[in-house]
Amino acid sequence: MIDPVVDLQWVRERxxxxxxxxxxxxxDGRSGRxxxxxxxxxxxxxxxxxxxxxxxxxxxxxRHPLPDPEVFAExxxxxGIGDEDIVVGYDDAGGVVAARLVWMLRATGHxxxxxxxxxxxxxxxxVSGTTARTRxxxxxxxxxxxxxxxxxxxxxxxxxxxxxxxxxxxLGDLEPVDPRAGHIPGARNLxxxxxxxxxxxxxxxxxxxxxxxxxxxxxxxxxxxYCGSGVTACHNLLAMEHxxxxxxxxxxxxxxxxxxxxxxxxxxx
Numbered sequence: 001m002i003d004p005v006v007d008l009q010w011v012r013e014r015x016x017x018x019x020x021x022x023x024x025x026x027x028d029g030r031s032g033r034x035x036x037x038x039x040x041x042x043x044x045x046x047x048x049x050x051x052x053x054x055x056x057x058x059x060x061x062x063r064h065p066l067p068d069p070e071v072f073a074e075x076x077x078x079x080g081i082g083d084e085d086i087v088v089g090y091d092d093a094g095g096v097v098a099a100r101l102v103w104m105l106r107a108t109g110h111x112x113x114x115x116x117x118x119x120x121x122x123x124x125x126x127v128s129g130t131t132a133r134t135r136x137x138x139x140x141x142x143x144x145x146x147x148x149x150x151x152x153x154x155x156x157x158x159x160x161x162x163x164x165x166x167x168x169x170x171l172g173d174l175e176p177v178d179p180r181a182g183h184i185p186g187a188r189n190l191x192x193x194x195x196x197x198x199x200x201x202x203x204x205x206x207x208x209x210x211x212x213x214x215x216x217x218x219x220x221x222x223x224x225x226y227c228g229s230g231v232t233a234c235h236n237l238l239a240m241e242h243x244x245x246x247x248x249x250x251x252x253x254x255x256x257x258x259x260x261x262x263x264x265x266x267x268x269x
Contacts, residue, residue, distance in 0.1 A: 020044035039126030062257035063229035080133025103234035172267030182265035192235035223248030
């Protein structure tokens, strides 16, 4: 399987074998599709996170539960992404949203990676409007159990539990969208947006490894990653893999599920 992070030159060298997927989405309610139509990388297709990469929100499952495999497969097929395509996802936020698509594809055995630098990596003029690709064949595959963790596994397991949210939300100083502020007791904060520099490019591997080591993650560590709704948590999982630290597990329900229960919430460090 390819590395989870590739640059634009890598993409260009592979030509038509690569499908660029624009996965812009905004917590503040702005339209990712409108942003795509306004300007995207040449040849890219838009993948709607809410439509194809998640089931509808509920208190029982959180804001972005994983979709049924058949729904995911349909979303890929209509976007023109087939079983054998290499998918390179990007957004305009350092890859923290596109990571969800890339993680889903890699977890089900497909070659996929984040574009290092995202939208800003491309120096030429962006293309407006929509992109039409011929419908492809994409076979549904079940979500692999060994790549997932449920609420009980997060609470009772012996894994290092990483919270990918910004520090203020982890500490409980603010909570803009979920029922309660704070974090899962015992979790360690590793803000995913700090995996990249100011240009949106990933930190060098030695620096990433130091970041993970600072929260107790080393070679062979068992790791569960969560965030607000199971989207940006994927960025830490991809960064971990890119740094040579193996693959962890995603807690899809994340804080949006946990905070809707009566389980205790921790605040502060």
